[in-house]
Amino acid sequence: MRKADDLLISLDQITCGYGNEVVLDRVDFSIERAQFTGVVGPSGSGKTTLLRVVTGTVSPAAGSVWQSNGLRLAYVPQVETVNWNFPVTVGECVLMARTTRRGTTSEGSTRGSYGRWAPWPSRDERRLADEMLARLGIGGLADRHIRELSGGQQQRMFIARALLGEPQLLLMDEPTSGVDVKTRHEIVHLLGELNSEGLAIVVTTHDLNGMAAHLPHLVCLNREVIAAGTPGEVLTPAVLERTYGAPMEVLEHGGMPVVVDHYGRDASSVRAIGNSGKSS
């Protein structure tokens, strides 16, 4: 099958499940060079599974996955799934990206030391790690234990590890879950910068206003793709109700869509909830 030159990966009619439960149902999903997509949907809507199909750690029950030749992709897991007490320093963590030979085709920059078996890093590797950490604004922290970093710094460390593999496509699972507003802004801006340098990025998020509304392209997912397009196109009450199974309202503020929960036609029901909450 001929694909457009810019296409990095394309999922065609993917169906996926665990046991008898269908998690993804005939999903089409494709990513082009330098695309920045947010996958939104409620918990259990198949967001993480979709990422896993893209990374290849989950094989679909039906459908096909097409990958551009020699695609280098990097995955950043949810920060919550990591054992932050593991005995490892920031520098050691970042250099995990250089464990295997796979994932590099660019000659010159990584010649010789890549896929090195020796337990200790070469001087080149240490320099590379330091440079990458500095580029992401956490320079000088290489010798710290990973626990000593703040939430935003931990996220940056993982991005640094991902970038050290020189990926064309970066996949991040819920990069802004559990971080404060300032950190969320920093992460969104950092990803925007990386994307403007030509890196394709896919993030999953359930944060519609803080994250999704700021992205150029969204895919609404709930077992199947409900809608795909710009935030202006997909953040509509009709699409959101089908995605989240609950009515929502979309306001506009400063040219951006703002999604708010919708508790019913008249405000009295909202007041009733408020009152019952107080009286008990």
Added chain:
Amino acid sequence: MLGSFISQVFGPMELEFFRNALMVSTLAGALCGLVGVFVVLKGMSAIGHGLSHAIFGGFVASTLLGINVLLGAGAWGVASALMIGGVTRRRIIGSDAAIGVITTASFALGLALIAMFDRTARNFEAVLFGSVLGVSLADVLVVAAVTVVAVAVVVLHYRSLLFVTFDPEVAEVSGVPGARLEAILMLVLAASILVTMQVLGVTLVAATLVIPATVARMLTSSFSRMLVLAALIGAGSGFVGMVASYHLDVQSGPAIVLVGAGLFATVFMITGHRGRMRVGDLVSAHGGANSYLKEVRPEDLASPQSRLAVPPQFVPPSSGR
């Protein structure tokens, strides 16, 4: 004064069997300490405990059938290790229970076989609790060989092992052969238990896997230093424990484990809050260490079957459990 004390403590060095036993226990301690780092960090203590019990069944069966014990129990251990690995990896519901069934059934089979077919039972008590007696030079060489292999595996695959232990999913995405490495680790673990059980005792091997790594973790936050420290602590406990075993007339397994536990208590008190933070938090909010570990609730801490990276209070596993 000091001279006579030393000659009294190390007097038995003149006995060949004691020299061999001392070498085996030191090597065995180092080997289990090294392998134990992965057991602790991957939250596999239940597997280590189970595997040692599983191997006991193979040991008894091959002894009674007159098969070479290392081969027979080895094949049994490998089969159990792969079975446990497969069950755990697929995250089948109740994998803990599956481990319990496979390994405890194997242990029970061993005990049943002894009751039915063995008249003396002396041989087997040594395997249950560890014995200094009858350690030959061949035993020393076998333990040494497995130690060399284990060190080679850890050094040659250091980066991949670190990656896959810390972050299995991303490691897999990055092309690290996670399943193969896990199989290799399980085999090394099975081999380590197999060759050390004569000195350490089936029922006590799990403690010699967990204690040195836990003590090492309290002392360092670096993976490479933890490996070296755990091996040294294991070797030291093995050596001191064996000497104590001879003089106090206690089986070698309990002696070695008690020395390790004493060291644990000492380091626990000396490192204070810092050390406690390091091990204590192996099981805290970020207990979702890897694919095996899910959220750990406080009530899980009390259960010996909970798959914690490190048991919060140290309970040396006993055969009765």
